[in-house]
Amino acid sequence: MxxxxxxxxxxxxxxxxxxxxxxxxxxxxxxxxxxxxxxxxxxxxxxxxxxxxxxxxxxxxxxxxxxxxxxxxSEEQDKRLLAELDGALQDRTLSPGKAMNVSATQLSRMVEHAPELVESFLTLYQRHQRLKEEHEHTVARFYGELGSEQVRASSVPLPHEEVRDHFNRRNNHIETLDHLAEELAQSLHLRPGQRVEALRGALLQRCGVAVEWLDAGSDPSLLLRRYEPQRRCLRLSAHLSDAQQAFQIATQYALLAAADAIAAEVEDSGISDESTQALARQGLAHYFAGAVLLPYGEFLSAARECRYDIEWLQQRFHVSFETVCHRLSTLQRPGARGVPFYFVRVDQAGNISKRQSATAFHFARHGGACPLWHVHEAFAQPGRILTQIAEMPDGSRFFGIACTIERGGGGYRAQRKLFAIGLGCDLTHARELVYASGLDLGPSSQAALIGPGCRVCPRENCVQRAFPPAGKAMVPNVDSESLVSYRFS
Structure with missing residues (x-):
C-alpha cells in the first residue's frame, strides 16, 4: 500500500x-x-x-x-518556489539603496496565487546572476587572472542547467519512460548480475544493432560507449561490470526504440536549443536505463522492505551506491510513491555536478553549497556513511546521509573520479530510513544550521561564512574582531 x-x-x-x-x-x-x-x-x-x-x-x-x-x-513544488524566491529577494543588487522587506505571508501568497509569475521572475533572476558572474569573469580575464581562458557571455541558461531544471519540474520522475523501462525489464526477465546478454539480444532483435567490445588497447577509464550508426554497431568497454554494460546497452536501446517517447518529452520541456535538446535526450535515455536496471515496482518494494538501506540494495540489485541513490530520488509514481528524496553529487572543490529533488530542499545555484553541510565532511572519512539533521534558515528540517564514491580506475595510472553523494528527505520521513534508527528526531533535536549557500544565506553569525550575501552592505568595525568574518546590514 x-x-x-x-x-x-x-x-x-x-x-x-x-x-x-x-x-x-x-x-x-x-x-x-x-x-x-x-x-x-x-x-x-x-x-x-x-x-x-x-x-x-x-x-x-x-x-x-x-x-x-x-x-x-503537492506542497513540495510551492516550498521550492518559496525558498528560491526568498533567496532571490535577499539579493539587494536587485533594488540598490533599499531593502526588499517582503514578509513570509506575502511571499506565500505570491507563490500560491501567481506561481507562473514567480517562476518567470526566478528565471529572469537566474539569467541576471549568470550574466553578472560572466561579466566578473570577463573583467578578471582582461586583467590576467584567468589567463587565456575563454568566457562565453550568454543570456540563456547553460544547457546542463536547463535540462536539470526540467527534471526538477517533473519531480525527477518521467512517467512514460519509467513504465516503458519496467515493461522491458519484465519482458526480458532481467536478473541482477545477468542482464547483459538479454539486453544485447533485445538491442539486436528490436533495433538491428549488434554489440561489440572495444579493443583491449583502448583506455578503459575514458571511453564507455560508442555507437556507429553506419555499421549498426554499439561498441562497449569490456572492462565495465555487468551493470555498467547493461546501463550502456539500455541507454542505446532507449535512444532507438524509445525515440518517440523521448522526443515527446523534449518537446514538452520547451527546450529549443539543439545542443540542449541533445543533452536532454541523453539525460532521458540515462533515466530509462536506470529504470531498466531497477524496475520501479520491484525496486520500491525492496527499498521499503529494507528501510532504504542503500548497501543492502546495492547487493540485491548488483549496482553502485550512486545508482541506488539516484534511483531512490525518482520514486514518485502516482499511486506508488516512495520517500521523496533530494540527491546531490559533489566533488572535492564543492562543485555540484548532479542535483535533483522531490523535496523542498534548496540547492545553491551560485557561489557553492553550504560548507556546514555534511556532504563536504564525507571526503575526510571516505567510504563511511555520515548522517545529519540539518535546518535551513526558514526552519525546515531535513535528514540526510553522505558518503564518498570513486569512479574510473582499472589500472595504477588510470584516471579516477572522486565524489561525495548526498541523499536526504524531510525530517517527517526520516523514521522510514534505517539510518535514523535510535536518533532523536523530535522538534527539540539538535540540528546543524545550514543554508542554501553563502551568497544568499541570511544567517548573520555563521563562523564558516566565506563571503557576505550578494548586495548586502558590509558593516566594518576596526575596533573589534570575532570568529564571524563578515558583518552586514
Whole structure:
C-alpha cells in the first residue's frame, strides 16, 4: 500500500489557490467543477478558499478531473518556489539603496496565487546572476587572472542547467519512460548480475544493432560507449561490470526504440536549443536505463522492505551506491510513491555536478553549497556513511546521509573520479530510513544550521561564512574582531 504524502505527513493539505487557478484556466465555474467532482458547491467553495483541507479521495478526484496526477497539488513544488524566491529577494543588487522587506505571508501568497509569475521572475533572476558572474569573469580575464581562458557571455541558461531544471519540474520522475523501462525489464526477465546478454539480444532483435567490445588497447577509464550508426554497431568497454554494460546497452536501446517517447518529452520541456535538446535526450535515455536496471515496482518494494538501506540494495540489485541513490530520488509514481528524496553529487572543490529533488530542499545555484553541510565532511572519512539533521534558515528540517564514491580506475595510472553523494528527505520521513534508527528526531533535536549557500544565506553569525550575501552592505568595525568574518546590514 502506498505511503502517500497525505498519510505519511500529519499536516493538513490545503490546495485552494491551485484548484481555483486550474479551474479558471479551463473557464469553468465552481458549479461545473462541483458537478464533475461529485461534491456540493459549498464544499468546493470551502476548498478554494482554504477553509477546508482535501482528503486523499478528493485529491485523487481532483487529479482525475483536471488530468495529470496528484503531484500537481503537492506542497513540495510551492516550498521550492518559496525558498528560491526568498533567496532571490535577499539579493539587494536587485533594488540598490533599499531593502526588499517582503514578509513570509506575502511571499506565500505570491507563490500560491501567481506561481507562473514567480517562476518567470526566478528565471529572469537566474539569467541576471549568470550574466553578472560572466561579466566578473570577463573583467578578471582582461586583467590576467584567468589567463587565456575563454568566457562565453550568454543570456540563456547553460544547457546542463536547463535540462536539470526540467527534471526538477517533473519531480525527477518521467512517467512514460519509467513504465516503458519496467515493461522491458519484465519482458526480458532481467536478473541482477545477468542482464547483459538479454539486453544485447533485445538491442539486436528490436533495433538491428549488434554489440561489440572495444579493443583491449583502448583506455578503459575514458571511453564507455560508442555507437556507429553506419555499421549498426554499439561498441562497449569490456572492462565495465555487468551493470555498467547493461546501463550502456539500455541507454542505446532507449535512444532507438524509445525515440518517440523521448522526443515527446523534449518537446514538452520547451527546450529549443539543439545542443540542449541533445543533452536532454541523453539525460532521458540515462533515466530509462536506470529504470531498466531497477524496475520501479520491484525496486520500491525492496527499498521499503529494507528501510532504504542503500548497501543492502546495492547487493540485491548488483549496482553502485550512486545508482541506488539516484534511483531512490525518482520514486514518485502516482499511486506508488516512495520517500521523496533530494540527491546531490559533489566533488572535492564543492562543485555540484548532479542535483535533483522531490523535496523542498534548496540547492545553491551560485557561489557553492553550504560548507556546514555534511556532504563536504564525507571526503575526510571516505567510504563511511555520515548522517545529519540539518535546518535551513526558514526552519525546515531535513535528514540526510553522505558518503564518498570513486569512479574510473582499472589500472595504477588510470584516471579516477572522486565524489561525495548526498541523499536526504524531510525530517517527517526520516523514521522510514534505517539510518535514523535510535536518533532523536523530535522538534527539540539538535540540528546543524545550514543554508542554501553563502551568497544568499541570511544567517548573520555563521563562523564558516566565506563571503557576505550578494548586495548586502558590509558593516566594518576596526575596533573589534570575532570568529564571524563578515558583518552586514
Amino acid at each position: 502506498e505511503t502517500t504524502a497525505a498519510t505519511a505527513n500529519p499536516r493538513k493539505l490545503f490546495v485552494g489557490p491551485r484548484v481555483r487557478r486550474m479551474r479558471e484556466q479551463l473557464g469553468w465555474n465552481q458549479g461545473l467543477l462541483a458537478q464533475r467532482l461529485g461534491l456540493s458547491l459549498s464544499y468546493v467553495s470551502q476548498i478554494e478558499t482554504n477553509q477546508r483541507p482535501v482528503t486523499a479521495g478528493v485529491l485523487l478526484r481532483l487529479a482525475e478531473v483536471f488530468g495529470g496526477d496528484v503531484s500537481q497539488f
